[in-house]
Amino acid sequence: MSLTRKRKKELRRLQNDATDLWEHQQELVGHAAGIAREAGRQLGNAGREQVFPVVQDAYKRNVAPTVDRGIKIGRHVVDDKVVPLVGGVVGSALSAWDVANAKRQGLTVSNGRIVKKKQGPGLGSIVAIVLGAAAAAGVLYAAWQALRADDELWVADDPLAAPDA
Numbered sequence: 001m002s003l004t005r006k007r008k009k010e011l012r013r014l015q016n017d018a019t020d021l022w023e024h025q026q027e028l029v030g031h032a033a034g035i036a037r038e039a040g041r042q043l044g045n046a047g048r049e050q051v052f053p054v055v056q057d058a059y060k061r062n063v064a065p066t067v068d069r070g071i072k073i074g075r076h077v078v079d080d081k082v083v084p085l086v087g088g089v090v091g092s093a094l095s096a097w098d099v100a101n102a103k104r105q106g107l108t109v110s111n112g113r114i115v116k117k118k119q120g121p122g123l124g125s126i127v128a129i130v131l132g133a134a135a136a137a138g139v140l141y142a143a144w145q146a147l148r149a150d151d152e153l154w155v156a157d158d159p160l161a162a163p164d165a
Contacts, residue, residue, distance in 0.1 A: 003011070
């Protein structure tokens with residue numbers, strides 16, 4: 001397909017106009033981006049200087065006391081009502097569990113306390129055995145001391161001779 005010179009010239013002019021328009025649009029978009037950045041910065045400054053102090057003051061005056069009061073009431077309810085109630089229920093359940101385990105193991109329950117069957121010698125028996133063993137050892141030592149042959153205790157029959165000088 002061949003174009004006339006007139007059409008080619010019109011197309012070049014149209015292409016140049018489109019290129020110029022594109023360049024102007026890029027300039028305009030760049031300028032708009034700069035304005036938007038500056039507007040954002042100014043909006044941030046206004047928010048920090050004007051809006052934030054008002055909101056913070058309103059929060060401190062209206063919301064914070066209500067939240068603090070709610071926290072105090074919640075603590076009171078939990079500490080004074082819920083914890084003792086749950087503690088009592090858990091304590092009763094554990095006591096019942098202990099009694100059931102004691103009965104299963106053949107232990108006796110007396111006044112709510114689990115009493116184990118006595119197994120082996122107690123502390124008093126052990127002390128008595130140790131004292132008896134010590135007394136027996138003392139008697140044996142005294143008998144050995146009395147009955148041992150001690151040659152140094154005997155007196156010699158002949159007098160000692162004087163040493164030769």
